[in-house]
Amino acid sequence: MSETFTKAMARNIFYGGAVFFFLLFLGLTFDTMQQLPSRDHRENITDSVVRGKHIWETRNCIGCHTLMGEGAYFAPELGNVYVRRGGPFIKAWIQSQPTGVPGRRQMPNFNLNEQELDDMVAFLKWTSEVNTNKWPPNIEG
Amino acid sequence: MQYQSQAVAKPYFIAAIGLFVGQILFGLIMGYQYVVGDFLFPEIPFNVARMVHTNLLIVWLLFGFMGATHYLIPEEAETELFSPKLGLITFWVFLVAGALTIVGYLMVPYATLAAMTGNDLLPTMGREFLEQPLITKVGIVIVVLTFLFNISMTVLKGRKTSISLVLLVGLWGLAIFFLFSFYNPSNLVLDKYFWWWTVHLWVEGVWELILGAMLAFVLIKVTGVDREVIEKWLYVIIAMTLITGIIGTGHHYFWIGTPEYWQWFGSVFSALEPIPFFMMTVFAFNMVNRRRREHPNKAATLWALGTGVMAFLGAGVWGFLHTLAPVNFFTHGTQITAAHGHMAFYGAYVMVNLAMISYAMPMMRGRTANSAAAQTMEMWSFWLMTVSIVFITLFLTAAGILQVWLQRMGTTPMSFMAAQDQIMVFYWLREITGFVFLLGLVLYIWSFFCKKGEAQTAA
Ligand code: HEM
Ligand code: HEM
Ligand SMILES: [Fe+2]
Numbered sequence: 186m187s188e189t190f191t192k193a194m195a196r197n198i199f200y201g202g203a204v205f206f207f208l209l210f211l212g213l214t215f216d217t218m219q220q221l222p223s224r225d226h227r228e229n230i231t232d233s234v235v236r237g238k239h240i241w242e243t244r245n246c247i248g249c250h251t252l253m254g255e256g257a258y259f260a261p262e263l264g265n266v267y268v269r270r271g272g273p274f275i276k277a278w279i280q281s282q283p284t285g286v287p288g289r290r291q292m293p294n295f296n297l298n299e300q301e302l303d304d305m306v307a308f309l310k311w312t313s314e315v316n317t318n319k320w321p322p323n324i325e326g
Numbered sequence: 327m328q329y330q331s332q333a334v335a336k337p338y339f340i341a342a343i344g345l346f347v348g349q350i351l352f353g354l355i356m357g358y359q360y361v362v363g364d365f366l367f368p369e370i371p372f373n374v375a376r377m378v379h380t381n382l383l384i385v386w387l388l389f390g391f392m393g394a395t396h397y398l399i400p401e402e403a404e405t406e407l408f409s410p411k412l413g414l415i416t417f418w419v420f421l422v423a424g425a426l427t428i429v430g431y432l433m434v435p436y437a438t439l440a441a442m443t444g445n446d447l448l449p450t451m452g453r454e455f456l457e458q459p460l461i462t463k464v465g466i467v468i469v470v471l472t473f474l475f476n477i478s479m480t481v482l483k484g485r486k487t488s489i490s491l492v493l494l495v496g497l498w499g500l501a502i503f504f505l506f507s508f509y510n511p512s513n514l515v516l517d518k519y520f521w522w523w524t525v526h527l528w529v530e531g532v533w534e535l536i537l538g539a540m541l542a543f544v545l546i547k548v549t550g551v552d553r554e555v556i557e558k559w560l561y562v563i564i565a566m567t568l569i570t571g572i573i574g575t576g577h578h579y580f581w582i583g584t585p586e587y588w589q590w591f592g593s594v595f596s597a598l599e600p601i602p603f604f605m606m607t608v609f610a611f612n613m614v615n616r617r618r619r620e621h622p623n624k625a626a627t628l629w630a631l632g633t634g635v636m637a638f639l640g641a642g643v644w645g646f647l648h649t650l651a652p653v654n655f656f657t658h659g660t661q662i663t664a665a666h667g668h669m670a671f672y673g674a675y676v677m678v679n680l681a682m683i684s685y686a687m688p689m690m691r692g693r694t695a696n697s698a699a700a701q702t703m704e705m706w707s708f709w710l711m712t713v714s715i716v717f718i719t720l721f722l723t724a725a726g727i728l729q730v731w732l733q734r735m736g737t738t739p740m741s742f743m744a745a746q747d748q749i750m751v752f753y754w755l756r757e758i759t760g761f762v763f764l765l766g767l768v769l770y771i772w773s774f775f776c777k778k779g780e781a782q783t784a785a
Contacts, residue, residue, distance in 0.1 A: 192488070192554055195561035203568040210572045213591065217519070220585045225515040235512040242452025242510075243437040243445065248373020253582050254659030255518065256454055259360070259372050261742035262659065283367065290363030290743075293371050295437070312514060318589070320581035322656060322734045325741050 224316040236301075237308025244295050251326075253317060259290065262326025267313040269324050272306040279305065327689045329400040331407035336690050337417050338393025339683045343771060345386035345424070346676075350764055352379040357757040361750060370432070377431050377457045383671065384455065385424045390679030391500075391536055392416075392473055395493060397686045398543050399477055403484025412476045416469050423465040427458055449510055453517070455525055456507045463507060470501045488557040489546075492564060493539035499532030515583035522578045529670070530571040530599060530641075537678050538564050538606070541633060544685050545610065548627045549617035559609045566602040574599050577649045581658060589651035596649045600642030603674075610634035622782045623688065623695035625704040629681035632712060636673025644669050644719065656734050661749075662726030669719040672711075680708075680770075687774070688781070697779030704773040710766025717759045725752035 221227075241247075246263070247256040253264040266275060279302060283291040297305065327333065356375045359365045366375075396413050400406055407413055430439050436452070443459035445451050450460055458466070474497060481490050506523040542560045546553060576592025610631050621627065644666040648657040657663065684704065688696050695701065733745040740748070 190558070192558040192561065195558050195565065196488070199561045199565035199568070202565050203572075206569055206572045210575065213573070213576075213588075214519075217579075217584055217588075221515060221583065224585070225513060225583050227513055230513060238512055238514060239449060242449060243440045245373045245377065245436045245452050245457065247452065247454050248376045248457075249371075251659040252514075253518065255578075255582070256659070257373065257376055258659065258661055258664055259356075259376075286364075288362055288364060290359070290372070290746075291367040293368060315515060315583040317581045317583055318586055320655060320658065323739045325733050325739045 226311070226314055229311055229314070231307060231311075233304045233307040234311045237304035237306070237311075240297065240301055240305050241308055244293075249292065252312065253315075254320065260292065262321060263309060263312075264315075264317070265313050265321060265324065265326050267306070267310045269326065272310065275306050275309060276302040327692075329406050331410040331413070332397045332400050332686075333690055334407060334410050334413035334417070335393040335397035335686060337414070338389050338396065339687060341417070341421055342386045342389035342393060342679065343683070345382050345389065347767060347771075348428075349379055349382035349386060350760075350767055352376075352382065354757070354760050354764065357753070357760050360753040361757060374431055374436070378428055380455055381431075381457065382428065385420075387675050387679060389420070390675075390682070391497070391540075392420075394540050394543075394679065394682040394686070395473075395477055395497065397682070397690075398493070398540070399480050399490055400484075402487045402490040402543070403481050405480065405484035408476050408479035408483065412472060416473045416476070419465070420469045423462055423469070427462045430459065431457075448508065450508055453510065453521060456521070467501070467504065470497075470504070474498060474501060487553070488560060489539050489542050492535050492542075492560060496532045496535030496539060499535065500528065503527045503532060518582045519579070519584065522575055526575045526578055527572070529675075530574060531568065533675065534567040534571070534602065535564050537633075537637070537674055538567075540678050540682050541606065541610065541630060544626060544630045544681050545613045547685060548621040548623060548630065549613045550619035550621075551613045551616055556613060559605070559613075563602045563605045563609065566598075566605065570595050570598040570601060577651075577654065580651050580654055593650045597646060599649075600638065600646050603638040603642035607634035607638045621695070623685060623701070625696070625701045625708070626681060626685035628705055628708055629677060629684050632708060633673065633677040633681055636669065636677055636712060636715075638673070639716075640666065640669030640671070640673035640719070644723075656730045657726065660726045660729050661722045661752075662730070665719045665722035665726055668722065669715055672715045677712075691781075693781040693783050695782045696773070697776065697781050699778035700773050700776035700781075703769060703776050707766045707770035707773060710769060711763055714759050714763035714766060718756050718763070721752045721756045721759065725749045725756075728752075 246252075249257050249260040251258065251262045251264070254262065270278070279295070279297060282294045285291070352375050355366060355370060356372060356379060359372050359375065396407065434442070439459060440451050443461050445460055448460055450463060451457055456463075477497070478494060481494060503524050506520050509520050511517055538560050542556050545551065546556050573591050574596035576588040577596040579588035579592055611634065614627060614631060648654050648662050648666065688694065696704070728749045729745050732740045732748055733742060
């Protein structure tokens with residue numbers, strides 16, 4: 186790099202750039218927060234949905250599945266599973282695990298009771314209704 | 327070694343390498359579960375192996391960063407550490423807390439672990455990479471703050487170079503953005519939005535400052551190029567990192583419920599993120615070409631050059647591949663993501679740590695460089711690990727392209743599990759290559775015990 190461009194100039198670009206773009210990021214975040222309520226439909230987050238998210242987390246479902254495309258890639262996307270399969274199927278599926286089919290990927294049984302299964306479904310239903318800009322590309326997730 | 331207290335780095339480096347081995351073993355377990363689904367079920371379900379694999383990775387990289395800091399700061403500040411004893415205490419606390427957490431993952435069902443460790447008080451668990459129990463997270467904060475206190479005090483009482491300053495900004499940023507891991511609202515969209523403030527603003531933000539500072543330090547030492555030149559490069563690189571990387575967070579805000587305009591902000595800014603990585607490559611080669619001395623530690627130089635190239639390939643090229651919104655629409659959350667994750671983490675953060683260890687370990691063992699035989703062995707391990715990760719990335723990319731094609735394109739898309747069956751061959755190839763990686767890692771460790779030839783002691 187040329188001699189006229191000094192270390193002090195480089196340092197100032199670093200500090201200036203970092204501060205400027207962080208402030209811009211905060212501004213965009215502020216705007217996003219204003220828009221989110223109409224996109225995530227938070228008015229539909231019932232106690233059941235809240236409990237469902239807690240069950241989702243404490244069973245570490247994200248360690249195998251993706252949810253809105255984030256997580257692990259070992260098992261199917263679940264952000265739209267409510268649309269793909271429906272509530273009764275989801276409950277029956279969770280209860281019948283593991284399949285025990287030799288050589289097939291296995292999902293643990295979490296011994297959820299009826300109430301917990303309903304909460305799980307409520308969480309997945311709410312999730313499937315978030316406006317995700319038309320992602321995933323198709324029903325298979 | 328110029329200052330006695332630099333030796334505090336040694337246990338950090340040894341622990342880092344030990345945990346690295348654990349990380350790879352669990353990677354191989356998962357890789358096998360990808361092809362033989364019921365392997366080790368129900369003893370170690372896939373999600374448990376995955377937590378162990380990724381958490382060990384993060385923890386050992388942190389050990390590496392902390393070791394590097396303890397080594398580099400006294401030399402930069404031209405003074406002994408503020409408190410070497412504190413440095414050792416944080417080491418042991420961190421190691422014990424980390425080990426207990428891993429044992430917890432493996433021995434106790436996750437829901438029970440959550441209940442035992444106060445997750446109901448403040449739910450933070452069960453989110454990717456942030457699976458640690460609340461008490462572990464609090465422990466991490468305490469350890470990191472103690473460490474930062476020790477390091478900041480050392481810099482305050484000594485010479486303040488740009489390298490130490492950048493390193494400190496990076497480390498403080500690491501601590502601050504980790505605090506978002508305690509924020510877990512019941513609204514999933516908000517949860518995801520701020521989850522990225524830890525994850526993305528770490529690897530594509532403040533960690534790059536740490537990376538840059540470590541690379542600059544090693545390059546000054548092995549090339550003898552003027553500090554002014556190296557530090558100017560450092561500032562330009564990290565300026566570009568934050569200018570592109572902060573708004574670049576938007577490449578994770580395409581499909582999680584956030585407004586459409588993030589597709590523009592995220593695509594444009596993250597498309598520029600490869601620039602600082604490219605500059606790192608140019609920087610490393612430039613400095614080595616302009617070297618003013620022939621440092622006997624050829625292995626360290628090789629790791630430093632490798633960091634530049636592989637970070638650019640993994641983060642820059644493989645990141646760019648799927649970062650534009652219209653592409654990411656199809657590749658989001660597929661094996662393409664995993665391919666990129668592997669090469670980026672390896673190329674940037676694994677390699678810079680190994681470069682630092684390669685340079686500093688011989689010094690701490692009372693020599694300028696290891697014997698020629700030991701270095702040859704280490705360079706073999708460099709090539710084995712690096713070439714394996716390239717192939718792992720290529721196989722996962724092939725798997726990902728097929729996955730997208732079968733499952734997400736066309737009029738009769740396959741189900742997830744049906745598509746997985748079709749791409750099995752690539753998972754086999756990945757697993758086999760994983761064993762070559764392990765071989766490289768074993769050779770790497772072996773090189774520390776190589777007794778052949780004379781170590782070089784003349785400075
Ligand atoms: C060499 C043997 C390795 C094997 C067989 C292996 C295997 C795996 C597997 C199967 C996953 C889970 C993918 C999924 O969620 O479905 C994974 C995740 C991951 N591994 Fe490895 N791994 C290896 C080495 C490494 C290395 C050396 C690194 C770091 C440098 C690494 C970093 C990661 C990361 C960051 C993830 C999470 C990726 C994401 O979320 O996209 N792995 N690995
Ligand atoms: C050393 C730096 C980097 C590291 C360690 C890294 C690592 C990762 C990891 C582990 C993930 C998966 C996260 C998850 O599990 O959800 C990821 C996702 C992603 N990365 Fe990076 N990355 C780096 C730099 C970059 C750069 C420079 C770009 C762009 C040019 C980029 C673009 C992306 C994109 C678009 C995703 C989302 C993939 C998806 O939609 O599934 N990354 N990165
Ligand atoms: Fe990112």
